[in-house]
Amino acid sequence: MRRLALISLLLLPAALAAEMLRIDYSDPQGFGFNDPTPVPAVPGNPGTTLGEQRRAAFEAAVDIWASRLDSESLIRVEALFEDLGCGENTTLGRGGTTGLARDFFNAPKAGVNYPLSLAAALRGQIYSQFDAELRVRFNFRVDAEPCLDNISGYWYGLDPLTPPIQGTYSFLELAVHELGHGLGFQSLTERDNRQFFGDPPVPDVMSDFIFDLARDASWAEMTAAQRAQSDTSESNLVWIGPRANLRAAERLLPPGQITLAPDQPGSQRFEAWIQGYGPYLALDGLRARLVLAQGPGDSLPASDPWHRSLACQPLDNTDEVAGALVLVRRGDCTFASKWQNVFDAGGAGLLLVDNQPDGSAQAIARDFGIALDRNLPIPIWMVSDSTGLALRNAPVASTVLLGYDSTAPARGTREGFVNLEASPDNPDSNVSHFARSLAPRSVMNPFLSNSAFDGDPDLAPDLLHDLGWPDGTAKRGQYSGNWFNPERAGEGCQLTLEDGQDVPVLTCYLYRDGEQFWLIGNGVDRGDRLEFNEMIITEGADYGPAFDPQAVVLSDWGEIVMRPIDCNRARFDFQPFDPALPAYSSQMVKIVGGDCNLRAAQQPDRRRSGNYFDPQRGGEGVQLAVEADGRAWVLTFYTYLDGKQVWMIGSGNRLGNTIEFNDVVTTRGGDYGPDFDPDRVELLPFGRFILEFESCNDLRLELLSEDPRFPSGTREMTRIVPQEC
Template sequence: MKTLLTAIMAMLIASASWAAATITIVNGDPPGSGFNDPTPAVPVGGNTGTTLGAQRLNAFQAAASKWGETLDSGVPIRVLATWEALPCTDTAAVLGSAGALEVFADFPEAPQRNAWFGKAETNKLIGFDADPATPDIRARFNVNLGQPGCFTGSPFYLGLDNNHGANTDLVTVLLHEFAHGLGFQTYTDDQTGELLAGIPSIWDYFLLDTSTGKVWKDMSNAGRAASAVRSGKLVWSGVRVTNAAQLVLQAGTPILTLLTPPEVAGVIQIGTAAFGPPLSSPGLTGEVMPVVDTSPDLGLACAPLSAINAQAVKGKIALIDRGVCTFVVKVRNVQEAGAIGAIIADNVPGAPPPGLGGSDARIVIPAVRITLEDGLALKQALARRTRTHSGLFANLGVNLAVRAGTDALGRVLMYAPRPNQPGSSVSHYDTSATPNQLMEPAINADLKHEVRPPFDLTFPLLRDIGW
């Protein structure tokens, strides 16, 4: 990186000096591209730049100013930034990336021994720049967005007012990526579980697997790798995030609750349906019965139910298998057979369960989706049933005692999909958070330019790790 710094344009553009922190953008682009692109541009959304390069820089400055007024550091934070060709198609794109260039452990001012801290936070804690020759954060952003073959016709919105319409708001993406560089990430390999140089990240002291009761720093490599794909069981244990969640996140989370028999009682993650009535509180309670209409033991419900299946699901919540036909066809068929609700079990491994897409105004019963693994467990519990009764009762509803994006104890869920998604897993909040959070793995269109309560949980996490 030191070699790179001597080769690039050493042009420093400093943000305005805020009372809390100063963030400096180090322009790493060559003449004529990126921040130096002279293409004329019309001012938009409070961005007064008159060239494409100037508008990009102004957006960076807006994000830097937001974080500058939020953080507390007497040492300037330097972000080496470039615009580059990143992986992109017409339907998927890497918008940008950022991370700490260096990490430090066991310095005298560290609030936790035996833990890696990113350079920007280390500087804040020690009161001076630990390595003046190296910027604190490295940021790269997709220069081709909106060009043919890369979200064609949908470039970054460079306005500062968040009125991005169908385009991607650059300031929002910058706030997200800067947060990673400030420490919103683990330096542990989430695929192998291997610690960086045998030392856990400060992140790993707060990343708790509720199925084992262990935080990541106390696990083996194999334990961490398994934990990284344990959706719904990986939470942030820091007190600042937990407390802030009570203000930021919506009360009530959609959930499937197994009530009886006692040996299966508990809660199951669900994906909700885009059709039919929304789940509510106290929800719908009923006996669960499977549809069995194909071999081997599959209940696809892609055709009107047989007399035996109709008798089994009448007045019950029907368990259906995914596959062959659309979700709305399945749910409509069990509804017409007299079912009061529907649970669709996925047919491929993975978690968390996605929602159920489709539209049909004739559907009047609630429907949810569960994982393949939970579906198999339900089928096993239903194995000892009669033709018309299973004894397994469940509730489809919204648990008002659990906030959307937390576990039952109020701890915020972290993103732990199965299979692992490198670059996204573990170092983001879970997608179940409502309202959407800045540090979810995807940038949602309804995000505000906010990083702290009452709107957002990003800054409370940075506070938990020592900022």
């Protein structure tokens, strides 16, 4: 895509004005965020010194939050490294507000304490008596010495497809977590006695939404003594904010279960435990044969029923394993090695059988975030020792259904509300985190992972919206523009927003068997994703004077889901209806990256972006987008040749009411999905486009072709969705 759209485009830096979150790195020279120590490169992070890599990771976390929130004011963030302990008392990081405010201008509730960051965002003014509205601190000793068992430091990689190396923690995940506390996911009560702050004590905004089901009361309605007791009430403590619970209802999964012989009378059901990270099974589960792993090199004696089933080396029974759910015993090697060997043998999933007795303190038979240093597309779930034996003794090649107990509430919820952490075993983490029982786990769980983090803050933004934070709806336009995968140059997607930025329109330009095709569809903003459930593909018309709109045939192609990480990075999930076309995902970036850390009022003017067509030539048209720098424009023309779809693309800069696109190209040679090879894509010069705006809804497009297949001509076009001029 970059080769297509940036042939003559000069990249210009985004303006530095009016950022939402301003970072103050307060470490001294030579330390922390300013550490000049040279370090090896890590995926996705441009830094060459330890300090540079730390800053790049922290700024990526800021972009994640700034893409999802809005503010009427600058919010100042102090960030630094400190000594936060080592050994049993090791703390990875701490984040929180620097002060409290109440009864400020625009305060949603009177007489209630708010964190300074939220108060400043709502009132439109910083608190000048403070140096910052929130502060985040990180433990420098984690990188400097072995403070935690099996942990050698932070992982500063930013590529969502590259998990941390074994024995490291994702610094990006930690930074997103601590910023979440500073933005307001923090109980503003005394930790020791849960007394409100102030003289006299004043309730905080979070306590309105912290609810104890056993007492049938919110924390704002309780005494300090009752709150202190409620603090460790386990699943009784829930969050009653509506937005977070709506998000939980669509994201959280029911308890796992495995059904033996699901289609037979008397089928048996066993409890299974969900791996805390993707890939996650769909709600209809995975139906497959059940096969016991068989391979060399196990330490177990021949008399052990699990002899040769540890899967620590390549499997011998690949013919059996292919397409099956594979039983593997815990022990001898890492979970990741077992997962890899089952995947390499063609297994459809791995069922890890615990080697510890049921109920043991060392048992992993629970929903668990397994540390995995790789990404593989098959599930890895767990069962207890006793369940594993029962499954092992089932008839050979039995069919099983690995899935969910749809009759039970979602993990980490009670009575329809998401649980907050309220464990008697870890009171320091209570209330200001989601419960560990959530599946999938949350970035705001009390314990971070040392596994993959793709940048998704899951339910946490919705909790902040419940507190009063403005969401990112007013800056939805930040996602508009052209997207491509750097490893799949030559294809991509273009997003614009119609009807006052409320209706996202997506076009994607792709290939099949060397020929171009394109898709178009309207979408819906779901808050954490954009869903395009009716992508359309067309055929049947011809180019230029031979075009006949009656010959255009429209068909439903499938669905595309866009899952932003921030305003410049997103995953696109392609889900075609045609069974001959596989579903796949592509990690894309903007061809012209923008500043994610902008408030809505400072977003580029995108009113001219959109979709235009000639009403007499329905079935072809153009999509025009101003890129994130506010200066570069990309135009894609969607048309036909001999009944087949064709697209041309070019970039240019606007001068007055005119944009000249001087290096327009069309292409050929690619293929769809996993078979795409960017080296096969050929760029074929088309010529030039000259676009002139005639009104806020109308334009004139002159096509100056150098390709004899496409005669030159002029199109008078209007917006598909007219806007108020």
